[in-house]
Amino acid sequence: MTIIVITGSRDWPIGKAPLIWDALQKLQDSHENDWHWSPMELHHGDCPYGGADLIGASWAAGAGWEVIPHAPLKQQGWAYAKRNQEMIDLNPDHVVACFLEGAGNRGTQMTYDMAVNAGLKDRIITVRG
Numbered sequence: 001m002t003i004i005v006i007t008g009s010r011d012w013p014i015g016k017a018p019l020i021w022d023a024l025q026k027l028q029d030s031h032e033n034d035w036h037w038s039p040m041e042l043h044h045g046d047c048p049y050g051g052a053d054l055i056g057a058s059w060a061a062g063a064g065w066e067v068i069p070h071a072p073l074k075q076q077g078w079a080y081a082k083r084n085q086e087m088i089d090l091n092p093d094h095v096v097a098c099f100l101e102g103a104g105n106r107g108t109q110m111t112y113d114m115a116v117n118a119g120l121k122d123r124i125i126t127v128r129g
Contacts, residue, residue: 002031004060005043005087007111008052008098008127016100016129017055023096023127024059040065043087045072045080045107052098052108052127084111088118095120098127 072079
């Protein structure tokens, strides 16, 4: 299984969705041409407000990937940090970090930093919108 974690702004507009779709398509293409290709599995933060996570999840589901949401146990406080760390603890093959210009990007930056601290820097794909 090829594990991908996506993180990004909850404010990501649908008009910039192609930036995320392109990143995911490139990942799929690179793995399909690899002799040890395995099915793709996308993990996301299941933000109830939409944004990058759900844009990526909808694309992945349409591409036939397994999509696994990671909703925090409660919708406040550091539950989000725990959820983000759990996704990084999966030791994903790729982390897609979607930074939206003008947005706070706090959760995205937090997950990016967690990935770097876990030694996954070379597995991070940054999308800027």
